[in-house]
Amino acid sequence: MDNNLSGAIPPFTKFPSKLTYLDLTANSLTGPMPRSVGNLSSLTTLYLGQNQLQGFIPDLGKLSGLQYLELSYNSLSGTVPPSIYNLSSLEFLGLANNNLRGALPSDMGNTLPNIQILMMPNNRFDGVIPTSLQNASRMTFIHLSNNSLTGVIPSFSSMPNLVYIMLYSNHLEAGDWTFFSSLANCTQLLKLNVGTNNLRGHLPANSIANLPKSLTTLALRSNNISGTIPLEIGNLSNLSMLYLDTNLFMGPIPPTLGQLHNLHVLSLSQNIFSGEIPPSIGSLDQLEELYLQDNQLSGSIPESLGSCHSLWALNLSCNTLGGSISGHVLGGLNQLSWLLDLSHNQLSGSVAPEVGSLLNLGSLNISHNNLTGRIPSTLGACVRLEALRVEGNLLQGSIPQSLANLKGIQVLDFSHNNLSGAIPQFLETFTSLQYLNMSFNNLEGPVPTGGVFGNTSGIFVQGNPHLCASVASEELPRCFASGSTKKHKFIIPLLIALSAIVALALILGVLNVWFKRRHKSSESIGHSYMELKRITYRDVNKATNSFSLANIIGSGQFGTVYKGWFDSDDGTVAVKVFKLNQHGALHSFIAECKALQHIRHRNLVKVITACSTYDQVGNEFRALVFEYMAKGSLENRLHNQCGDLSLGAILCISVDIATALEYLHNQCIPPVVHCDLKPSNILFDDDDTARVCDFGLARIIHGCSSGGQSGTTSIVGPRGSIGYIPPEYGMGSEISTEGDVYSYGIILLEMLTGKRPTHEEFSDGFTLHKYVDAALSRPRDILPPSPTSGTRDHHVNHIPNLQENKTYTLNDICVLQLLKLGLLCSAESPKDRPAMHDVCSEVFQVKEAFFSVDK
Incomplete structure (x- = not known):
């Protein structure tokens, strides 16, 4: 084995007829398996795994004494010859990571009575798992994952020696969960993984209570399991990995999880859990990864989490957690080295300076909360940060100079805050930076031109009215020369003030029309993305020549698009008039307005304004006005x-x-x-x-x-x-x-x-x-x-x-x-x-x- 052999395997005709052991594992052998291997009738062990063999598996029916067959990690295809399933002396069958297909024989457990290890993952096997496998009482390892198996998972009660059950990534069902109850007899079981299947229904509490105490890994992720997690989960005292994410679990997270003192990974994300995070989780002093994101959790982040000193990944994002980010919690999590994600919650208050104790952290995301105050200068101590996201908060003040220490940063997002001051020059020196978003703040002064700022595709600075650039663009005006700065010292603020007043007046006018003329629907549309040119039904009617058929340039389920001309500098425009008599058209108008609310891009058709009013006979009227695209679709x-x-x-x-x-x-x-x-x-x-x-x-x-x-x-x-x-x-x-x-x-x-x-x-x-x-x-x-x-x-x-x-x-x-x-x-x-x-x-x-x- 592992001798750097290459090329095709020669015919086995010259091998000794009494050969019992052949191991060519981990070489670079290519081509098909020689048929002559089936004539080595004395073989007890045949290892050809980890090569590049192709084609079909030859008939091995003559190898009646074969005990170990390993063909994994090749490119073998076709179906498995039936003769292999009839090798009654076989103890190890390894066919993993090939392109094999077909169904497993229904009598497989009867014809392979001595089988102990069944390794067949990462193929294309289909059909059901034979119930006859229950007769293979010596089985210790079943690995059938990543195939296309269907049907109900069979009972394992007659396999007391089972150590590993790997059935993930198939299309299997739980039925009445008998298979789960049968595991009580598998007293040596260490790992059970049935994730990414079609398991449904509630976890039976009695079955959870009777699972073998030896179990170290339980993975039920990516199914459709519903109901609550039974409190008896806390009895599995040797669990080190628990994956229940991406299901339909609801109700509170059971506090008995705090009894699993050997737990290293706990993943409950993407469920419907509600209530508070149980403080008992803080007693899991060996916990390394905790994933609770995408649930409906509320309350504050428990202080006890600061006792999970071994954590290196914590994700609590996309919940409704409130309160502040406690300095005590941050100070206790100084081993975090991969991820801290608290985004998309309702956290408030300032960011505690203890965030600087996360010296080895790779990614920090506290975006989309209600955080106030300044960005802590202590963040500069987190020198291994690769991603820092604080967007969508109420942060203010300038960007700290201490962040110049974050030389390896790749993603920086400060957008949608109230930050002020200049864009730091040190950002030009960040050679790893790929994405920098500073849009929608109150930053001022010139935008740097060196380093990452030379790649405009990864830099976003729009929505900062006091920023300027060396070359004028659609987003930024050109910076004034130093000699003319005084001349414009008062003009610029005056123009900004006047623009703000005009914009406010227009917004109030549009909103007044909107709220007065809306029916009982409570949905509203923000118009901040539009240029807010106030147009009426009469304007649209005139622009489209009374909605002339000659002006129609397109029509869809919810609207008709007309070519039009307004009495303005817009030139030719496209007017999309919504068919409000069509069910769903009003929702379509609202959806389009919401989607277009803040977006601007050269590869998106630009919206000029919207019209939400009534026509001459009192019917609701909705229209959007776009740039006209002259060269068709x-x-x-x-x-x-x-x-x-x-x-x-x-x-x-x-x-x-x-x-x-x-x-x-x-x-x-x-x-x-x-x-x-x-x-x-x-x-x-x-x-x-x-x-x-x-x-x-x-x-x-x-x-x-x-x-x-x-x-x-x-x-x-x-x-x-x-x-x-x-x-x-x-x-x-x-x-x-x-x-x-x-x-x-x-x-x-x-x-x-x-x-x-x-x-x-x-x-x-x-x-x-x-x-x-x-x-x-x-x-x-x-x-x-x-x-x-x-x-x-x-x-x-x-x-x-x-x-x-x-x-x-x-x-x-x-x-x-x-x-x-x-x-x-x-x-x-x-x-x-x-x-x-x-x-x-x-x-x-x-x-x-x-x-x-x-x-």
Whole structure:
């Protein structure tokens, strides 16, 4: 074993016929398993794991004395030969991490009576776990995780020697929880992991009480288990890891958890727990990780948590915790080295200076609370910080100079506070800094130009009226030269004051109309994002020539879009008039207004103003006025114009869309999910820049993760358009940023292939994704001429996964990368899709490589 052997395994014909032991583990052997291995009838041990073997497993039926068979960590495929399940002397069967498929034989436990270790995870096995396995009474280790097994988990009562049960990441059910009760007989059991399955119902208290005291790991995460956690959980005195997160548990967290003095990891996040955090958790002096985020916990952070001196990760975010961040708690948690997340709560008061005792902390997030006072200068002592997020509070004063010590910081977010003073010059020296958000504060003076400030894509400073830049931009005015500073000393404050008065008057006027004319609905819309040009129904009627059919440029379920002209400097505009007689249209208007409230981006269609009033006969009237996009939609370019998009155009459009989504998902506070991304909602401005529009189905995510629950009003009808809706939405899953990633992937594949996802050939389970995936080794067969033609004809000798004996150009490489990215984004499972930040980075790199030929 481990001899750096490579190449194919030679036939076993020259091996001694009496060979009993063969170990070729951990080499680089390739090709298939020789069939002749089945003739070594004296073998008792065959180890071929951790190689690169491919193809089918040969018939091993003649190896009647085989006791140990290890084929794990290869690329073997097909079904397991039935003869292997009939090797009655087999004690160890290792088939993990291959591409094997098929069902487990129903009599498996009878034909393998001596089996002790069954290792078959990370394959594609389906069907049920055979109940006959109960007859394998010598079993100590069952590992069938990450397959596609279904049905009810069988009883384990006749397996008293069981030590490990690993069944996670399947589609298994609990039934009446008999399997749980049967574990009382498994007195040596150490680890039970049945997470990420379809377990439902309540945890039976008696079964919890009777679980073997030997148990050290209990993982039930990512199921649909409901009800309360039985108090008897405190009897499992040897537990070191308890994972109950991502279920439907409710009620209070049981105080008996404080009896688990050997606990190292406690994860109860993403449930519906309510009430206060039990102070008894503070007695868990060996606890290293505590996750309680995304629940409905209230009250204050218990002082006793400061006694958990071993904690290195603590996440209490996305609850309704109040009170202050206690200095006593912070002082006791000085071993925190990974994470402290208290964000999205109702914490108040100032940040205690004891935060500086967290010398080894990697990430601190106290954003979206009601914290006041100054940013503690003691934070400068936390020299290992990589992420610091304090946005969405009421912090004031200047940014402390002591933060200059945070040389390794990668993410800094000070946005949406009341911070003042200048942007510190030391930020220019932070070479690791990738994201800096200082927007919506009262910062003043010039924006630095060196270091990270040279990369405008990662810097956000909007919403600071007293900031200026060396070069004027849409967000910032140009700084005055030093000689003219005095001249403008009084003019600037005067202009700001006048602007504020005018803006306030307009806001009050709009709000007056809004509140007077709203019906009993209590929903309101903030207009701070608009330019607040007051327009009436009469203005809209005139601008659209009495809503002339000739002016219609688009129509959807909830609104009609008209081309229009106002008597102002706006020029041509697009006016979206909502069909309020259509059920759900008013919700769509409100959703679009909420989504557009604070967003501004070059790849989003800019909203000019809104109109919320009544028409001439007293009916409610709602309209939004947008910039007019003169060059049509992506839908039109793909399917209604002659000729396919060039690869260069596809790359530019892909980058524009990805940039817009990355902004919505990661830079908006709170994040925004578009929910209806499709080619007809991607428009082009005069410069041919792609812009995303139509936020009528958008959702604002108030949770902490991209997959968190939406906090917006429910919208009637489908959450997207057929062909672009992610499959999980059809099964009732919550809105998430992963849904937008799916839609982006489909659009990318559509641009490359020229085929709509709703094309008639895509039916009966055959999709655009599967169409591309099946042809990935011969992409030229599925692409229209344009994406593989052009001037980027630098040849490359070999490209993996493409047809052999052909020469490939830079175009081919870029197309292949985009196809793979589109497939990855449109993966069926949300957890398999990349985050938009990574998608954006990938498509930027492809574009850069493509256009670098011209440089």
